[in-house]
Amino acid sequence: QVQLQESGPGLVKPSQTLSLTCTVSGGSISSGGYYWSWIRQHPGKGLEWIGYIYYSGSTYYNPSLKSRVTISVDTSKNQFSLKLSSVTAADTAVYYCARDEGGGSFVHYWGQGTLVTVSS
Amino acid sequence: QSVLTQPPSVSGAPGQRVTISCTGSSSNIGAGYDVHWYQQLPGTAPKLLIYGNSNRPSGVPDRFSGSKSGTSASLAITGLQAEDEADYYCQSYDSSLSGTKVFGGGTKLTVL
16 A cells, blocks of 8 residues: 655745655555646645656646746655745645546545645 | 535435535536545545546445536435545546646535
8 A cells, every 4th residue: 555755844934945755655656657746735725736746757737836836756765845936825735745647537645744834 | 716616515414315516617527537536534635535437446435426427527425424524525637728637626514
């Protein structure tokens, strides 16, 4: 069973860059066949897909966030990461990493999520 | 405002049947893209409930079923149980604006 665990600072100052890492266990990112996603949920709100990456490094981002998002992968550590630049209070959310079937397909395995608060 | 529209809340008594709708448009559900459903219990991560419109992952009770028609999809829950009280989200793909995975706004199910 694939398990995912997010890690990173829980508090980020406005205008700075939010950085999170997802560690995958129970499966290898480099085996291919799946995409590795970041999804966020604003407090008390719905889900928003941020983007995903394939093991080869190919990335696909939500157009609404594309200018500020970078997702990268480190297959040697079986990890993938999210960077979101120029954050504001509107970026305060629970951030989930997940294993994605790709395209418009479903997200099967989710991390437990980590709350990131943007505040000075 | 979400691309996929869900009712904010639904409710039902134990043992009853409830349905949750998910309405899209010609650039997502109506374009033939699959709809998937997730259950989010309080304080936890979403869990895949239905994929590919009507398929259940292993371990999901057959009380949960999904369907799709035209620009809409529905999740049905029969034999409602107290532990079904949760938020439910639909998800599809939208081909407009360079394409993106899109979610509904979520529906809070209350078991009376």
